[in-house]
Amino acid sequence: MRSPSFRLLGLAVAPLIFLSACGSDDGGEGTDDASQSTGADDAAATSIAPNGTAEDVTLTEADVEGTTVPALELGKTPLSVGETSVQELEPGEGEGATAEQDVELKYLAVNGTTGEEILSTFTTDETVSMSLANPNLLPGFLNTLEGTKPGQTMIIAMSPEDGFGAQGNPQLGIGPADTVVFYVEVVGATTPLTQAEGEEVEPKEGLPTVEADGTSPATITIPEGEEPPTELVVQPLIKGEGAEIQSGQSVRMQYTGVQWSDGSQFDTSLQEGREAFETVIGAGQVIPGWDEGLVGQTVGSRVLLVIPPEMAYGELQEEDPAATAAPQQHELAGETLVFVVDILAAN
Template sequence: MRSPKFRLLGLAVAPLIFLSACGDDTSTDDASQSSAPGDDAAATSLAPNGTADDVTLTEADVDGTTVPALELGKTPLAVGETSIQEIEAGEGEPATAEQDVELKYLAVNGTTGEEILTTFPTDETVSMSLANPNLLPGFLNSLEGTKPGQSFIIAMSPEDAFGTQGNMQLGIGPNDTVVFYVEVVGATTPLTQAEGEEVEPVEGLPTVEADGTSPATVTIPEGEDPPTELVVQPLIKGEGEEIQAGQQVRMQYTGVQWSDGEQFDTSLQEGRDAFETVIGQGQVIQGWDEGLVGQTVGSRVLLVIPPELAYGDAQEGGPGAELKDETLVFVVDILKAQ
């Protein structure tokens, strides 16, 4: 089982508004702590007094752009059970539990009536993996079966949102109902392993046996000194988009030590999901940031990372300290970037 100290490889960065506070990749940051600061209403239990039908979809002007807005029929609005008000039905194939749903959204705190986040002014979309157990239960229970073009208002109970911990970073208290307006753009089936053209192995580098479903077997070349500079070698060249710095990337990976070939970490374990993080912005070790930007979705990439680009600066007793002097070898399958 992977040691928690190796979580420093990155942070789960699905938008915080979609992540449950009990998700293990978010439990260490302040966004998953108890209540909104200075919000007395959030500290007091609210008796249920409404449903999603008490919310009206309206419009607002943001810098000359007309965007959706929500008007609460009562403030505070508290729901005992999550409820949905259908706006548009949508058409096409319904999303399945294995797919990623792309959507636009607006979120409002039901207790205060204040807007939390919205994607509409910039016309951005976000992608939510229905296979991610760390998504808010209210979304896990409502997005499966949705269709492109479908829109709805969901009044999410505290239990189905952030529960007793709330979300301080978003100003959501432990008893706050969260109200969303959602427009479904579509759904896609993500890659589960690398797909593309195999690349001829390079002599002198570690050899790799990988099936994409279990940890890769990495053999360190006997008698070879570790490289002193970062090595980035595609093993499979994917046909997807090229990764840009700042994108959220989904991956499966295995990591071993050059010194003895011992595996110290892998995402390909029973009960674990594919790993997601932002690349190119310091949320992972430098060798990942430098090595994965510019690679393509669908690729399987061999990274050989010298200590100074890995955990060479780790403090004794801190995260990564056991790997401080190690050259690390990773086999990474790039499954998605957004």
């Protein structure tokens, strides 16, 4: 049985600006029809007629605490585009990125309506990685970044339809009618792993045994007569050669989870119709056993996690006969959970 709540704990993916809104697993419960109608009216009332393209934007420079970083100057404010447009500044060299690859880049984002900067990686000289195979990537990126080459730079004026749509992105101050303007420097593209790759590791005795091919759900067998461990167990089965996972990174994984009590599978990402699972590790977006157990592991690794209840969904609470309602608790409360996780990428 798949656990919807386990998936929900991992929905926050960085960087958020690259991802469109995803529907939650609760089927939209609690949505108020009246508020939806009001939101649509507000979007219509604040819509801006298209009045420009990416060619109306100029790349300039700004001084941030003594460091010169790229900046964008809009030819008009507000700037609104009906269709996403691109102004190429430098063509780049080498092979173009394919739809199966991850593109590494630096970027600056500006709200076309207000002219205000939204986010920039140039102040910290960091790069971010985007999966062109991720269906939740903003359409404006899916349609423009395939084929880009290392060293290529461009200005993208992204229409609301190809960006955040009618919902906008309130967290980033982006309204439903806002064009978002990006300056992008492409660093390169890599083909992500599809399963663990590296040196096999002999596990300690007394742990669950694992049969895994990386393409179908792992078979995890609980040892007979063994009591579940009371502390978190982190056992690499394959040691990958990639970088170590750092707290706060977005990590892409394939996984299978079973219950220690009866060995039954409750969730797996390796089933038809599902993508590799991607979440921020070490930031409270998943259960504590994942946050603690995966930080420090390396990309390419296959890791066995045995997670006691207090680091999963908590101890099972006894019902109070005097209470008017049963205690609210997760369906996996009280369970020791066993996961096999293939770490495919981190950024």
